Amino acid sequence: MPSKRRIWFLARVGLYLLVIALLLRSGGTGVWGNIRSLLTSHDASRDSLVICGRSLAPVLIDQLVASYREDYPRIEIQVHDGGTNQALEDLINGRCQAAFLLRPPTVEEQDLFRDVTGDTAIFAQVAVGAVLVAAPLDYSTEGLTPDDLRRALQGRQPGLDILFLPDPNQGLLSGLCRSLGITEPPASSPHLVYLADQAAILDAVAGMAGRSATRAWGLIGRMDLPDSDAPATPRPLRFLTAKAAPESCAVAPTYENTATGRYPFHNYLYVACRGADDRAGGHFLTSLVSARGMRQVARAGFIPARNVAREITLSRDPLGG
Numbered sequence: 120m121p122s123k124r125r126i127w128f129l130a131r132v133g134l135y136l137l138v139i140a141l142l143l144r145s146g147g148t149g150v151w152g153n154i155r156s157l158l159t160s161h162d163a164s165r166d167s168l169v170i171c172g173r174s175l176a177p178v179l180i181d182q183l184v185a186s187y188r189e190d191y192p193r194i195e196i197q198v199h200d201g202g203t204n205q206a207l208e209d210l211i212n213g214r215c216q217a218a219f220l221l222r223p224p225t226v227e228e229q230d231l232f233r234d235v236t237g238d239t240a241i242f243a244q245v246a247v248g249a250v251l252v253a254a255p256l257d258y259s260t261e262g263l264t265p266d267d268l269r270r271a272l273q274g275r276q277p278g279l280d281i282l283f284l285p286d287p288n289q290g291l292l293s294g295l296c297r298s299l300g301i302t303e304p305p306a307s308s309p310h311l312v313y314l315a316d317q318a319a320i321l322d323a324v325a326g327m328a329g330r331s332a333t334r335a336w337g338l339i340g341r342m343d344l345p346d347s348d349a350p351a352t353p354r355p356l357r358f359l360t361a362k363a364a365p366e367s368c369a370v371a372p373t374y375e376n377t378a379t380g381r382y383p384f385h386n387y388l389y390v391a392c393r394g395a396d397d398r399a400g401g402h403f404l405t406s407l408v409s410a411r412g413m414r415q416v417a418r419a420g421f422i423p424a425r426n427v428a429r430e431i432t433l434s435r436d437p438l439g440g
Contacts, residue, residue, distance in 0.1 A: 166195075166398065166399035167194070167195040167399065168194055168197070168217065168400070168403060169196075169197045169198075169199065169214065169215040169216055169217075170184065170197070170198045170199065170215060170217045170218070170219070170403070171198075171199045171205065171206040171209045171210065171214070171215040171217070171219070172199075172201055172202070172203065172205075172206035172218045172220060173198050173199060173200045173201070173219065174202060174289075175202060175203065175206075175220070175289065175388060176246070176421075177200075178343055178419075179246060179342055179343070179388070179416070179419055179421050180198070181198075182415070183245075183415060183416070184196060184198055186415045187403065190406070194399075199215065202221075202286065202288045202289040203220045203221050203288065203289060203290025203293075204287075204290065205288065206218035207220065207224060207228055207240075210240065210391060210393060211228070211231055211232055211235055211236075211240075212235075213393075216392060216393070216399045216400035216403070217390060217391070217392050217399075217400040217403045217404060218391045219245075219389065219390055219391075220242065220388075220389040220390070220391055221289060221290035221293070221340065221386060221387070221388065221389070222294040222297060222389070223242055223297075223389060224239075224240050224242060224391065228240075232393065232394070236393050236394065238394035240391050240392065240393060240394055241391065241392050241393075242389050242390065242391035242392075242404075243389065243390060243391075243404060243407075243408045244387045244389055244408075244425075245387075245388045245389060245390050245412075245423075246342055246387070246388040246416050246421045246422055246423060247342075247378065247386075247387060247388075247421075247422040247424055248340055248341055248342035248344070248377070248385065248386050248387070248388065248422070249340070249341055249382055249385055249386070250291070250295050250338055250339070250340050251338070251339050251340070251358045251372050251384075252268070252336050252337070252338060252358060252359045252361070253320070253324045253336065253337040253338075253356050253357070253358055254337075254356060254357060254358075254359050255324060255325065255327050255335070255355065255357075256328055256355050256357055257328060258334065258357075260278065260359060261359060261360050262361065262362050263359055263360070263361040263362070263384075264361070264362055264363070264364065265384075268295075268299060268384060269299050269300075269301055272296065272299075272301065272304050273301070273304065274304075274308060274309075274311075278334055279310075279334055279336060280310065280334045281311075281312055281327075281335040282310055282311050282312070282336050282337070283313075283314055283320045283323045283324060283335060283336070283337035284312065284313050284314070284320070284338055285317060285320060285339065285340070286313060286314070286315055286316070287303070287306065287313065289340075291338070291339075291340040291386060292338075294386045294387065295338070295386060298384075298385065317339040317340075320337040320338070320339055321337060321339065321354050322354065323335070323337060324336065324354075324356050325354035325355050325356045328355045328356070336359075337356075340386050341372070342388060342421055342422075344372060344373055344374040344377055344422070345373055346373060346374050346375070347373055348371055348373065358371070358372060361384055362381075362383065363380065363383040367381070368381075372384070374422065377422060378422045387424060388424075390403070390408070391404070392404045408424075408425075
């Protein structure tokens with residue numbers, strides 16, 4: 120038969136457990152609310168998820184969403200088109216839980232997130248793409264350097280009259296200027312012409328063929344890069360080769376050259392979610408940037424933002440020998 124001391128001990132433990140259970144059941148605030156949140160399991164597969172920004176990389180995004188659906192078949196997912204600015208606006212206003220971007224949120228945009236949600240947005244890189252420089256077939260320049268592209272965006276590149284650029288709302292130009300370490304050029308610059316989409320840019324550059332009095336380039340972004348040679352196009356134009364430094368060899372914008380950094384003009388695809396109050400978006404972001412998510416990017420034929428390929432040289436000679 121248990122002693123009175125042991126009976127009293129068990130009675131006190133039972134009383135404490137009863138009090139804790141009542142506090143957790145009532146929801147509680149402060150510490151008790153945090154404990155309840157930690158002890159309450161969350162099944163992400165029961166959420167609904169709205170994703171914005173599909174237009175930025177539709178082939179890759181569709182494949183990533185399809186893989187996520189396979190992992191969480193009970194989730195209800197909607198995917199909306201749009202560029203970076205539209206996706207960020209929808210995310211701030213709660214019209215989606217995850218957004219794809221071609222640039223990180225600005226300081227001003229993060230301030231808006233903090234005002235609306237109480238926290239800044241969380242974002243991470245998903246995949247790496249390339250910025251291609253299109254020129255008419257009769258244009259002779261090759262081996263562009265980052266300095267050449269900086270001068271082109273600033274209207275100081277010799278031999279260039281017009282630079283066709285994508286809609287700033289897409290975010291490609293902002294991301295490129297960020298990687299080049301320059302500010303985004305004003306929309307009113309006379310040497311810059313902004314067009315609605317990449318097809319319009321390529322058509323405009325092709326239309327300059329044979330016009331020796333006007334020399335033009337066009338900038339487009341691609342996440343799906345070929346394994347060899349420059350990307351093919353049915354238009355009478357070509358994509359210029361580039362090099363990271365003047366003494367480097369000029370290379371085409373291929374998968375390997377971009378993944379290893381030999382092709383210097385790259386851009387990133389980001390995924391973002393609201394930082395404070397949305398588990399569904401946070402779960403989607405965490406899934407994409409995990410090792411499994413990076414493998415899904417690679418299997419889809421794109422360059423993952425992490426575990427990027429690096430050239431390895433094997434030698435029988437010892438270091439320093």
